[in-house]
């Protein structure tokens with residue numbers, strides 16, 4: 001599924017766009033799981049009588065991380081054929097699941113995200129040790145546009161030549177920031193069912209959702225090299241626990257496929 005040209009593009013420029021790669025039925029299934037995850041998070045917040053929980057803002061912004069622990073059916077996608085082809089094609093013969101999270105944004109100023117590299121969060125906020133870059137698969141669950149707050153990406157040529165830079169916390173942005181210059185990068189105005197695959201050393205940001213509809217994405221991250229914490233390298237950093245997926249080019253998990 002991943003061609004040599006796509007792999008070269010990912011390695012040399014830090015990202016590759018797989019437009020409309022998911023079938024309509026898999027997309028519809030994932031949208032359903034995302035809506036369930038948001039209901040689960042929102043009802044948990046309502047039952048506690050809170051409007052904010054970490055970076056979740058009731059009705060406005062949801063980050064549901066690790067939902068596969070609530071609904072193991074998600075593994076049918078995370079360890080399914082499509083993600084096996086993509087992760088193996090871009091990372092090589094060893095792959096494990098690093099993290100998965102739904103990102104759902106309503107009409108709210110705080111739904112935008114400043115320029116960052118995902119490894120910038122891992123190292124400068126999460127306390128991870130320096131590591132080989134991992135792969136972020138940003139899955140568009142809705143048609144994406146500037147209006148509903150899609151992501152923009154800076155290629156390695158435009159920024160950083162594929163190196164991790166120091167990040168800082170910005171109170172106004174309520175986010176980590178790795179770049180505050182004028183570049184605007186490439187806007188990912190992709191249809192639902194597309195996947196933007198980028199390196200965790202690729203600088204990206206996402207805009208504010210200015211529409212009345214929630215905008216849904218699913219971030220699924222895979223790594224080829226395990227890493228730990230700066231103060232405890234033995235303890236794995238991977239938020240999803242680092243589940244083995246592919247070893248020596250062979251899949252070690254093969255769940256029942258989703259209907260195509």
Ligand SMILES: O=C(O)CCC(=O)C(=O)O
Pocket residue numbers: 103113118149150151204205206207217219
């Ligand atoms: O708005 C989004 O879907 C992406 C947010 C983002 O860049 C991230 O969670 O790393």
